[in-house]
Amino acid sequence: MTTSEKYVTAAYCVVFGIVLLYVVLIAFKLQRLERDVDELEEKKNGG
Amino acid sequence: MRRISLPVLAVASLVLVTTALALVFFVVPDDADQGFSQRIFYFHVSIAFTSYLCFGAGAWKALLHLWRRDPRADLESYVAVHQGVIFGALVLLTGSIWAKISWGHWWVWSEDQLVLFLVLFLFYAAYFMLRFSVDPGPQRANLSAVYALFGVVLVPVSFLAIRLSHRLIHPEVFTRHGPNFGGWILAAYLVSQVAVIVLAYTLYRVELAGKRLDVRIRELRTA
Numbered sequence: 451m452t453t454s455e456k457y458v459t460a461a462y463c464v465v466f467g468i469v470l471l472y473v474v475l476i477a478f479k480l481q482r483l484e485r486d487v488d489e490l491e492e493k494k495n496g497g
Numbered sequence: 498m499r500r501i502s503l504p505v506l507a508v509a510s511l512v513l514v515t516t517a518l519a520l521v522f523f524v525v526p527d528d529a530d531q532g533f534s535q536r537i538f539y540f541h542v543s544i545a546f547t548s549y550l551c552f553g554a555g556a557w558k559a560l561l562h563l564w565r566r567d568p569r570a571d572l573e574s575y576v577a578v579h580q581g582v583i584f585g586a587l588v589l590l591t592g593s594i595w596a597k598i599s600w601g602h603w604w605v606w607s608e609d610q611l612v613l614f615l616v617l618f619l620f621y622a623a624y625f626m627l628r629f630s631v632d633p634g635p636q637r638a639n640l641s642a643v644y645a646l647f648g649v650v651l652v653p654v655s656f657l658a659i660r661l662s663h664r665l666i667h668p669e670v671f672t673r674h675g676p677n678f679g680g681w682i683l684a685a686y687l688v689s690q691v692a693v694i695v696l697a698y699t700l701y702r703v704e705l706a707g708k709r710l711d712v713r714i715r716e717l718r719t720a
Contacts, residue, residue, distance in 0.1 A: 457595075458533060465540055483711060487714065
Protein backbone atom coordinates (compact mmCIF):
# COMPACT_ATOMS: atom_id res chain seq x y z
CA MET A 451 0.00 0.00 0.00
CA THR A 452 1.46 3.40 -0.98
CA THR A 453 1.48 6.43 1.36
CA SER A 454 -1.29 8.08 -0.72
CA GLU A 455 -3.46 4.99 -0.44
CA LYS A 456 -2.92 4.87 3.33
CA TYR A 457 -4.01 8.50 3.77
CA VAL A 458 -7.07 8.10 1.51
CA THR A 459 -8.06 4.94 3.41
CA ALA A 460 -7.61 6.80 6.72
CA ALA A 461 -9.82 9.69 5.52
CA TYR A 462 -12.66 7.40 4.43
CA CYS A 463 -12.32 5.30 7.61
CA VAL A 464 -12.65 8.50 9.69
CA VAL A 465 -15.90 9.38 7.85
CA PHE A 466 -17.25 5.84 8.21
CA GLY A 467 -16.17 5.61 11.87
CA ILE A 468 -17.78 8.89 12.92
CA VAL A 469 -21.05 8.14 11.12
CA LEU A 470 -21.08 4.66 12.70
CA LEU A 471 -20.39 6.12 16.16
CA TYR A 472 -23.26 8.57 15.65
CA VAL A 473 -25.64 5.76 14.64
CA VAL A 474 -24.57 3.68 17.70
CA LEU A 475 -25.20 6.66 20.03
CA ILE A 476 -28.64 7.24 18.48
CA ALA A 477 -29.39 3.51 18.87
CA PHE A 478 -28.51 3.69 22.60
CA LYS A 479 -30.72 6.74 22.97
CA LEU A 480 -33.65 4.99 21.25
CA GLN A 481 -33.16 2.00 23.57
CA ARG A 482 -33.38 4.34 26.57
CA LEU A 483 -36.54 5.93 25.16
CA GLU A 484 -38.05 2.49 24.66
CA ARG A 485 -37.39 1.70 28.35
CA ASP A 486 -38.96 5.04 29.34
CA VAL A 487 -42.09 4.25 27.32
CA ASP A 488 -42.33 0.80 28.96
CA GLU A 489 -41.99 2.42 32.38
CA LEU A 490 -44.77 4.91 31.60
CA GLU A 491 -46.95 2.09 30.29
CA GLU A 492 -46.40 0.09 33.50
CA LYS A 493 -47.30 3.15 35.59
CA LYS A 494 -50.46 3.69 33.53
CA ASN A 495 -51.55 0.05 33.87
CA GLY A 496 -50.67 -0.09 37.59
CA GLY A 497 -52.39 3.19 38.45
CA MET B 498 -46.05 17.91 1.30
CA ARG B 499 -45.79 14.22 2.20
CA ARG B 500 -42.54 13.26 3.89
CA ILE B 501 -40.38 10.43 2.59
CA SER B 502 -40.44 7.54 5.07
CA LEU B 503 -37.30 6.81 7.11
CA PRO B 504 -36.71 3.25 5.78
CA VAL B 505 -36.83 4.59 2.20
CA LEU B 506 -34.34 7.32 3.12
CA ALA B 507 -32.04 4.80 4.85
CA VAL B 508 -32.02 2.50 1.80
CA ALA B 509 -31.46 5.48 -0.54
CA SER B 510 -28.50 6.59 1.63
CA LEU B 511 -26.95 3.13 1.56
CA VAL B 512 -27.36 2.75 -2.22
CA LEU B 513 -26.07 6.25 -2.97
CA VAL B 514 -23.05 6.05 -0.62
CA THR B 515 -22.12 2.61 -2.02
CA THR B 516 -22.44 3.90 -5.62
CA ALA B 517 -20.37 6.98 -4.77
CA LEU B 518 -17.61 4.85 -3.18
CA ALA B 519 -17.60 2.48 -6.17
CA LEU B 520 -17.24 5.44 -8.55
CA VAL B 521 -14.51 7.04 -6.43
CA PHE B 522 -12.39 3.90 -6.04
CA PHE B 523 -13.06 1.89 -9.21
CA VAL B 524 -14.09 4.29 -11.99
CA VAL B 525 -12.56 7.73 -11.56
CA PRO B 526 -9.02 8.03 -13.00
CA ASP B 527 -6.07 9.25 -10.92
CA ASP B 528 -5.67 13.03 -10.87
CA ALA B 529 -2.80 14.24 -13.10
CA ASP B 530 -1.48 16.54 -10.35
CA GLN B 531 -2.27 14.84 -7.02
CA GLY B 532 -2.61 11.22 -8.10
CA PHE B 533 -4.52 8.80 -5.86
CA SER B 534 -4.81 11.19 -2.88
CA GLN B 535 -7.21 13.43 -4.85
CA ARG B 536 -9.89 10.81 -4.09
CA ILE B 537 -10.38 12.47 -0.68
CA PHE B 538 -11.88 15.42 -2.59
CA TYR B 539 -15.17 13.65 -3.43
CA PHE B 540 -16.31 13.21 0.15
CA HIS B 541 -14.39 16.13 1.69
CA VAL B 542 -16.06 18.77 -0.55
CA SER B 543 -19.46 17.02 -0.43
CA ILE B 544 -19.35 16.96 3.38
CA ALA B 545 -18.29 20.62 3.47
CA PHE B 546 -21.27 21.72 1.34
CA THR B 547 -23.58 19.52 3.41
CA SER B 548 -22.39 21.15 6.63
CA TYR B 549 -23.07 24.60 5.10
CA LEU B 550 -26.52 23.32 4.14
CA CYS B 551 -27.16 22.07 7.70
CA PHE B 552 -26.13 25.41 9.22
CA GLY B 553 -28.35 27.17 6.66
CA ALA B 554 -31.27 24.87 7.53
CA GLY B 555 -30.64 25.50 11.25
CA ALA B 556 -30.78 29.26 10.66
CA TRP B 557 -33.94 28.94 8.52
CA LYS B 558 -35.71 26.97 11.24
CA ALA B 559 -34.47 29.49 13.81
CA LEU B 560 -36.02 32.27 11.72
CA LEU B 561 -39.31 30.33 11.55
CA HIS B 562 -39.22 29.97 15.32
CA LEU B 563 -38.73 33.72 15.85
CA TRP B 564 -41.12 34.76 13.08
CA ARG B 565 -44.08 32.39 13.32
CA ARG B 566 -43.48 30.95 16.79
CA ASP B 567 -43.64 27.49 15.25
CA PRO B 568 -43.26 25.14 18.27
CA ARG B 569 -41.46 22.46 16.20
CA ALA B 570 -38.93 24.87 14.69
CA ASP B 571 -36.68 25.20 17.76
CA LEU B 572 -36.01 21.45 17.95
CA GLU B 573 -35.56 21.25 14.16
CA SER B 574 -33.06 24.12 14.26
CA TYR B 575 -31.13 22.44 17.08
CA VAL B 576 -30.93 19.09 15.24
CA ALA B 577 -29.84 20.80 11.98
CA VAL B 578 -27.05 22.67 13.81
CA HIS B 579 -26.03 19.40 15.51
CA GLN B 580 -25.75 17.71 12.09
CA GLY B 581 -23.79 20.69 10.80
CA VAL B 582 -21.27 20.39 13.63
CA ILE B 583 -20.84 16.63 13.07
CA PHE B 584 -20.29 17.15 9.33
CA GLY B 585 -18.08 20.16 10.12
CA ALA B 586 -15.84 17.96 12.28
CA LEU B 587 -15.62 15.50 9.37
CA VAL B 588 -14.59 18.35 7.02
CA LEU B 589 -11.78 19.37 9.38
CA LEU B 590 -10.57 15.79 9.85
CA THR B 591 -10.64 14.76 6.18
CA GLY B 592 -9.20 18.16 5.20
CA SER B 593 -6.31 17.71 7.63
CA ILE B 594 -5.51 14.27 6.23
CA TRP B 595 -5.63 15.63 2.67
CA ALA B 596 -3.46 18.62 3.68
CA LYS B 597 -0.84 16.30 5.17
CA ILE B 598 -0.50 14.26 1.98
CA SER B 599 -0.73 17.26 -0.39
CA TRP B 600 1.04 20.08 1.46
CA GLY B 601 3.06 18.13 4.02
CA HIS B 602 1.28 19.77 6.99
CA TRP B 603 -1.79 18.78 9.00
CA TRP B 604 -2.91 22.41 9.21
CA VAL B 605 -1.86 25.72 7.56
CA TRP B 606 -2.77 28.72 9.73
CA SER B 607 -2.08 31.21 6.94
CA GLU B 608 -4.91 29.78 4.80
CA ASP B 609 -8.08 31.90 5.15
CA GLN B 610 -10.37 29.11 3.93
CA LEU B 611 -9.17 26.70 6.64
CA VAL B 612 -9.18 29.20 9.48
CA LEU B 613 -12.61 30.60 8.55
CA PHE B 614 -14.09 27.12 8.44
CA LEU B 615 -12.58 26.44 11.87
CA VAL B 616 -14.13 29.71 13.16
CA LEU B 617 -17.52 28.66 11.72
CA PHE B 618 -17.19 25.22 13.33
CA LEU B 619 -16.20 26.64 16.73
CA PHE B 620 -18.99 29.23 16.58
CA TYR B 621 -21.59 26.51 16.12
CA ALA B 622 -19.87 24.23 18.67
CA ALA B 623 -20.38 27.07 21.18
CA TYR B 624 -24.12 27.02 20.28
CA PHE B 625 -24.49 23.90 22.46
CA MET B 626 -22.75 25.56 25.41
CA LEU B 627 -25.20 28.46 25.16
CA ARG B 628 -28.23 26.20 24.70
CA PHE B 629 -27.46 23.92 27.62
CA SER B 630 -26.51 26.75 29.96
CA VAL B 631 -30.13 27.99 29.90
CA ASP B 632 -33.11 26.10 31.36
CA PRO B 633 -35.52 24.58 28.81
CA GLY B 634 -38.27 26.98 27.79
CA PRO B 635 -39.05 29.95 25.56
CA GLN B 636 -35.94 31.89 26.68
CA ARG B 637 -33.61 29.06 25.67
CA ALA B 638 -35.39 28.63 22.34
CA ASN B 639 -35.17 32.36 21.57
CA LEU B 640 -31.50 32.68 22.53
CA SER B 641 -30.58 29.59 20.49
CA ALA B 642 -32.51 30.89 17.49
CA VAL B 643 -30.80 34.29 17.54
CA TYR B 644 -27.38 32.61 17.89
CA ALA B 645 -28.06 30.20 14.99
CA LEU B 646 -29.16 33.14 12.81
CA PHE B 647 -25.99 35.15 13.59
CA GLY B 648 -23.77 32.19 12.75
CA VAL B 649 -25.17 31.68 9.28
CA VAL B 650 -23.48 34.94 8.20
CA LEU B 651 -20.18 33.05 8.48
CA VAL B 652 -21.27 30.49 5.85
CA PRO B 653 -20.92 32.73 2.74
CA VAL B 654 -17.77 34.27 4.27
CA SER B 655 -16.25 30.80 4.66
CA PHE B 656 -17.35 29.78 1.15
CA LEU B 657 -16.06 32.96 -0.51
CA ALA B 658 -12.82 33.07 1.51
CA ILE B 659 -11.03 30.99 -1.07
CA ARG B 660 -11.94 33.51 -3.78
CA LEU B 661 -10.86 36.45 -1.63
CA SER B 662 -7.59 34.82 -0.61
CA HIS B 663 -4.52 35.49 -2.70
CA ARG B 664 -2.48 32.59 -1.42
CA LEU B 665 -4.42 29.87 -3.21
CA ILE B 666 -2.80 26.84 -1.62
CA HIS B 667 -6.29 25.46 -1.17
CA PRO B 668 -7.57 24.59 -4.68
CA GLU B 669 -10.54 26.46 -6.16
CA VAL B 670 -12.83 23.83 -7.64
CA PHE B 671 -15.89 25.95 -8.42
CA THR B 672 -15.39 29.09 -10.50
CA ARG B 673 -17.87 31.53 -12.08
CA HIS B 674 -17.68 29.43 -15.25
CA GLY B 675 -18.61 26.20 -13.45
CA PRO B 676 -16.60 23.38 -11.90
CA ASN B 677 -12.91 22.98 -12.76
CA PHE B 678 -13.44 19.37 -13.84
CA GLY B 679 -15.67 17.21 -16.02
CA GLY B 680 -16.36 13.63 -17.15
CA TRP B 681 -16.19 10.91 -14.52
CA ILE B 682 -14.73 13.28 -11.93
CA LEU B 683 -17.80 15.51 -12.16
CA ALA B 684 -20.16 12.50 -12.19
CA ALA B 685 -18.47 10.96 -9.12
CA TYR B 686 -18.53 14.29 -7.33
CA LEU B 687 -22.26 14.83 -8.06
CA VAL B 688 -23.18 11.32 -6.90
CA SER B 689 -21.06 11.80 -3.73
CA GLN B 690 -22.70 15.16 -3.08
CA VAL B 691 -26.23 13.74 -3.41
CA ALA B 692 -25.23 10.71 -1.29
CA VAL B 693 -23.89 12.84 1.56
CA ILE B 694 -26.93 15.17 1.49
CA VAL B 695 -29.34 12.20 1.61
CA LEU B 696 -27.28 10.60 4.41
CA ALA B 697 -27.32 13.85 6.40
CA TYR B 698 -31.09 14.22 5.89
CA THR B 699 -31.65 10.62 7.02
CA LEU B 700 -29.58 11.16 10.18
CA TYR B 701 -31.42 14.46 10.76
CA ARG B 702 -34.79 12.71 10.58
CA VAL B 703 -33.69 9.88 12.89
CA GLU B 704 -32.29 12.28 15.47
CA LEU B 705 -35.34 14.55 15.24
CA ALA B 706 -37.70 11.59 15.77
CA GLY B 707 -35.72 10.60 18.87
CA LYS B 708 -35.70 14.15 20.25
CA ARG B 709 -39.45 14.56 19.72
CA LEU B 710 -40.13 11.27 21.46
CA ASP B 711 -37.88 12.37 24.34
CA VAL B 712 -39.83 15.65 24.68
CA ARG B 713 -43.18 13.81 24.67
CA ILE B 714 -42.01 11.35 27.35
CA ARG B 715 -40.83 14.24 29.56
CA GLU B 716 -44.21 15.95 29.11
CA LEU B 717 -46.09 12.75 30.01
CA ARG B 718 -43.93 12.31 33.13
CA THR B 719 -44.63 15.81 34.37
CA ALA B 720 -48.35 15.61 33.50
